[in-house]
Amino acid sequence: MLKEMLDNIRKTSPLIQNITNYVTANDCANITLAWGGSPIMSDCEEEAEDMAGICMGLNINMGTLNPRTAGTMLAAGKAYNARKKPVILDPVGVGASGYRRKLAAEFMEELRFTAIKGNVSEIRTLITGTAGSRGVDADLGEAVTEENLEQYVQMAKKFAADTGAVVVVTGAIDIAADPSRAFVIRNGHSAMSRITGCGCMLSSILTACIAANPAKPLEAAAASVAAMGLCGERACRQMEKEHAGNASCRTWLIDGIYNLTGEDLEKGADYELY
Amino acid sequence: MLKEMLDNIRKTSPLIQNITNYVTANDCANITLAWGGSPIMSDCEEEAEDMAGICMGLNINMGTLNPRTAGTMLAAGKAYNARKKPVILDPVGVGASGYRRKLAAEFMEELRFTAIKGNVSEIRTLITGTAGSRGVDADLGEAVTEENLEQYVQMAKKFAADTGAVVVVTGAIDIAADPSRAFVIRNGHSAMSRITGCGCMLSSILTACIAANPAKPLEAAAASVAAMGLCGERACRQMEKEHAGNASCRTWLIDGIYNLTGEDLEKGADYELY
Amino acid sequence: MLKEMLDNIRKTSPLIQNITNYVTANDCANITLAWGGSPIMSDCEEEAEDMAGICMGLNINMGTLNPRTAGTMLAAGKAYNARKKPVILDPVGVGASGYRRKLAAEFMEELRFTAIKGNVSEIRTLITGTAGSRGVDADLGEAVTEENLEQYVQMAKKFAADTGAVVVVTGAIDIAADPSRAFVIRNGHSAMSRITGCGCMLSSILTACIAANPAKPLEAAAASVAAMGLCGERACRQMEKEHAGNASCRTWLIDGIYNLTGEDLEKGADYELY
Numbered sequence: 001m002l003k004e005m006l007d008n009i010r011k012t013s014p015l016i017q018n019i020t021n022y023v024t025a026n027d028c029a030n031i032t033l034a035w036g037g038s039p040i041m042s043d044c045e046e047e048a049e050d051m052a053g054i055c056m057g058l059n060i061n062m063g064t065l066n067p068r069t070a071g072t073m074l075a076a077g078k079a080y081n082a083r084k085k086p087v088i089l090d091p092v093g094v095g096a097s098g099y100r101r102k103l104a105a106e107f108m109e110e111l112r113f114t115a116i117k118g119n120v121s122e123i124r125t126l127i128t129g130t131a132g133s134r135g136v137d138a139d140l141g142e143a144v145t146e147e148n149l150e151q152y153v154q155m156a157k158k159f160a161a162d163t164g165a166v167v168v169v170t171g172a173i174d175i176a177a178d179p180s181r182a183f184v185i186r187n188g189h190s191a192m193s194r195i196t197g198c199g200c201m202l203s204s205i206l207t208a209c210i211a212a213n214p215a216k217p218l219e220a221a222a223a224s225v226a227a228m229g230l231c232g233e234r235a236c237r238q239m240e241k242e243h244a245g246n247a248s249c250r251t252w253l254i255d256g257i258y259n260l261t262g263e264d265l266e267k268g269a270d271y272e273l274y
Numbered sequence: 275m276l277k278e279m280l281d282n283i284r285k286t287s288p289l290i291q292n293i294t295n296y297v298t299a300n301d302c303a304n305i306t307l308a309w310g311g312s313p314i315m316s317d318c319e320e321e322a323e324d325m326a327g328i329c330m331g332l333n334i335n336m337g338t339l340n341p342r343t344a345g346t347m348l349a350a351g352k353a354y355n356a357r358k359k360p361v362i363l364d365p366v367g368v369g370a371s372g373y374r375r376k377l378a379a380e381f382m383e384e385l386r387f388t389a390i391k392g393n394v395s396e397i398r399t400l401i402t403g404t405a406g407s408r409g410v411d412a413d414l415g416e417a418v419t420e421e422n423l424e425q426y427v428q429m430a431k432k433f434a435a436d437t438g439a440v441v442v443v444t445g446a447i448d449i450a451a452d453p454s455r456a457f458v459i460r461n462g463h464s465a466m467s468r469i470t471g472c473g474c475m476l477s478s479i480l481t482a483c484i485a486a487n488p489a490k491p492l493e494a495a496a497a498s499v500a501a502m503g504l505c506g507e508r509a510c511r512q513m514e515k516e517h518a519g520n521a522s523c524r525t526w527l528i529d530g531i532y533n534l535t536g537e538d539l540e541k542g543a544d545y546e547l548y
Numbered sequence: 549m550l551k552e553m554l555d556n557i558r559k560t561s562p563l564i565q566n567i568t569n570y571v572t573a574n575d576c577a578n579i580t581l582a583w584g585g586s587p588i589m590s591d592c593e594e595e596a597e598d599m600a601g602i603c604m605g606l607n608i609n610m611g612t613l614n615p616r617t618a619g620t621m622l623a624a625g626k627a628y629n630a631r632k633k634p635v636i637l638d639p640v641g642v643g644a645s646g647y648r649r650k651l652a653a654e655f656m657e658e659l660r661f662t663a664i665k666g667n668v669s670e671i672r673t674l675i676t677g678t679a680g681s682r683g684v685d686a687d688l689g690e691a692v693t694e695e696n697l698e699q700y701v702q703m704a705k706k707f708a709a710d711t712g713a714v715v716v717v718t719g720a721i722d723i724a725a726d727p728s729r730a731f732v733i734r735n736g737h738s739a740m741s742r743i744t745g746c747g748c749m750l751s752s753i754l755t756a757c758i759a760a761n762p763a764k765p766l767e768a769a770a771a772s773v774a775a776m777g778l779c780g781e782r783a784c785r786q787m788e789k790e791h792a793g794n795a796s797c798r799t800w801l802i803d804g805i806y807n808l809t810g811e812d813l814e815k816g817a818d819y820e821l822y
Contacts, residue, residue: 021589022296022570022573022589023573023574023577023589024574024577025296025297026297026298026300026301026470026471026574027574029297029298029470029471030469030470030520030521030524033468033469033470033520034468034519034520034521039470040367040370041295041296041297041337041338042338042367042370042371043338043340044338044339044340044341044371044373046340046341046371046373047370047371047373047374050370050371050372050373051370051371054370063589064589064590064591064592065592066591066592066594066616067592067594068340068342068616093588093590096588096590096595096598096599096602097590097592097594097595097598097599098598099592099594099595099598100595194581194582194806195578195581196574196577196578196581196587197574197577243807244803244806244807245582245802245803245804245805245806245807246578246581246582246802246803246806247578247582247798247799247800247801247802247803247806248799248800248803250521250578251521251522251525251799252521252522253521254519254520254521255518255519255520255521255522256519257519258468258518258519258520258521259517259518259519296570299570299571300571300572300574300575300744300745303571303572303744303745304743304744304794304795304798307742307743307744307794308742308793308794308795313744314641314644315569315570315571315611315612316612316641316644316645317612317614318612318613318614318615318645318647320614320615320645320647321644321645321647321648324644324645324646324647325644325645328644342614342616524795525795525796525799526795526796527795528793528794528795529792529793529794529795529796530793531793532742532792532793532794532795533791533792533793
């Protein structure tokens with residue numbers, strides 16, 4: 001089933017617009033290409049309508065935003081919404097400033113998202129409107145664990161019901177939920193937090209996967225999360241084995257997505273349905 | 275002859291300003307250094323005059339532009355034109371939005387370019403003023419092939435005559451033309467399209483090469499295209515051999531330019547004169 | 549002693565804000581993570597106060613600045629100054645334009661820096677207010693050598709006394725000075741100048757190191773400079789041995805910081821106290 005998700009990206013090569021931060025834009029573009037999609041990174045409001053016309057999906061990533069790009073995000077989101085094309089939100093570091101919280105609230109009010117992806121802190125900030133985030137990292141003690149898993153699954157399902165979006169909560173254990181079902185995914189490796197942009201890359205491939213599988217956004221999200229975790233753990237193990245570091249690991253992660261096949265993903269994905 | 279082009283870069287280490295997109299700026303800077311040039315990436319209009327004073331060439335790359343950087347491109351282009359220093363245009367994704375087409379038309383009207391480099395779609399959009407581009411990728415069916423090669427060579431020569439610029443058309447077969455001569459270059463590898471920024475990197479090294487060989491812009495363009503293709507095909511073959519992916523391939527491509535010698539380029543370049 | 553500096557980063561994982569250029573932002577983020585810190589790259593003035601509240605230090609890097617980000621730099625600098633948190637200045641290419649010189653003078657006037665790091669040209673430009681820089685590279689003939697070393701050590705100590713900042717002068721020989729003491733550091737490799745962003749990466753890890761060692765900014769600066777030089781020379785030697793290029797070298801440099809231990813740094817650092 002996950003296999004089909006990936007195969008559809010490779011078959012259709014969806015053109016995806018990423019309005020993303022300048023820190024990880026190159027990695028997001030390369031991993032989109034590795035995944036089988038085709039990236040456009042325009043963040044210019046004057047182009048929002050035209051881009052919505054030619055692209056198959058929009059990824060809004062709030063890292064390093066500013067008033068200009070925030071305006072583009074809103075305009076682009078509306079243009080994709082009007083065309084019923086998928087829009088994904090990655091509220092990077094939303095707890096880190098009142099300005100980001102205010103913008104995220106505005107986005108949630110004005111736009112319809114097909115999927116929302118964040119770590120526990122980010123998703124909680126979206127839900128409660130209050131901070132508690134140590135910037136772009138999840139707060140300690142807020143991680144999803146086997147003990148509190150059920151609680152986070154319910155939180156994700158409820159937030160999905162409230163927003164109409166597939167909700168992806170990332171961490172040591174990942175959750176992808178719609179109102180009635182949740183994939184609990186146990187791929188990944190703790191050293192992935194030492195590579196900048198793993199979350200950003202995930203939202204990019206997630207957008208491409210949903211665009212290629214518009215009728216199955218939950219399965220597309222689960223496939224993307226599992227693929228990122230699977231290739232991440234392989235890259236991290238190679239890093240440990242070769243006594244390399246996070247820069248090599250990032251390269252191998254993207255290489256891994258490039259070489260990932262549907263069969264490979266199907267076999268390597270470690271998930272349960274809740 | 276191509277050897278001399280590269281040797282002159284290594285001898286003079288020209289300082290080059292790139293006004294480029296934030297997606298591939300790091301790769302453009304590193305490949306410029308690998309090539310023997312010295313990059314400055316300022317995109318600030320307040321610095322345009324001073325940069326034109328100290329740099330030897332300007333690369334205008336239209337990826338991820340916005341009204342602020344578009345203004346810088348125009349101001350910088352005029353400042354370099356006034357000093358008779360080379361200005362290169364890379365109309366990235368010019369077919370993707372009306373805004374980019376309008377700006378490109380303005381640039382073509384207001385500035386004199388020493389070289390213009392794009393894929394078939396981008397060059398056609400510049401010529402006709404109409405779209406037809408699937409964003410940053412060349413439209414299917416618009417590729418240069420052995421069958422339509424002669425037609426594209428004529429198009430490039432005519433566009434060169436009309437603009438006074440060396441015209442570089444990239445694709446499976448690359449063309450570099452002035453009004454009377456065209457290099458048809460058959461280096462390169464199809465997997466290069468899976469690395470973001472190959473086109474951007476080419477325009478960066480092209481600018482450095484023309485700056486180092488101001489009397490021979492056509493030969494400088496041909497040397498740059500052949501070098502990129504040659505190092506690209508080597509990197510892609512290494513990727514296939516080692517079952518690596520596009521991230522490693524990008525690294526090897528830049529490494530290849532770093533180690534490319536004039537002799538190596540002379541021997542590996544696969545071109546004919548039309 | 550240098551060992552303690554690095555160990556404190558790894559123990560406290562300080563959250564660091566980098567207002568930096570879009571060319572090397574990814575490398576700066578990844579090397580900060582490799583070094584044990586946690587990076588936030590926001591360059592948005594609306595977030596300056598909140599970021600100053602949650603972060604432990606601020607790195608102001610003047611590469612690719614524009615009026616918007618220059619305003620953020622000033623506002624953020626004041627917000628960190630008000631909280632007595634360290635602010636580091638990297639005046640990238642300050643000699644390259646009058647606009648950058650004017651902004652740097654304004655920053656020097658309005659902000660208190662815990663450390664200032666630049667190459668010889670950049671530091672001289674800050675001191676004299678006049679240019680003489682070939683952009684982002686140090687002018688030829690202005691390099692620190694064994695012959696003029698004493699003179700540069702005195703210059704650095706005096707500039708440190710005048711500004712209250714630790715002054716780091718980079719080059720073939722590096723100097724880190726406060727008003728009374730100077731570390732003269734002889735790690736590093738000439739090929740590091742062929743990798744874009746070595747200086748930017750240094751200011752990022754320097755900021756993290758000072759934030760983790762607030763009572764010892766000079767030792768923290770020396771540890772950062774020695775670490776960068778040590779990992780840089782190892783990466784460059786590996787590049788030469790494997791006939792690789794600057795792209796691989798950059799990866800290995802960051803990997804080296806990732807794997808650098810306090811003991812390793814203590815043993816490999818090559819410095820004298822002046």
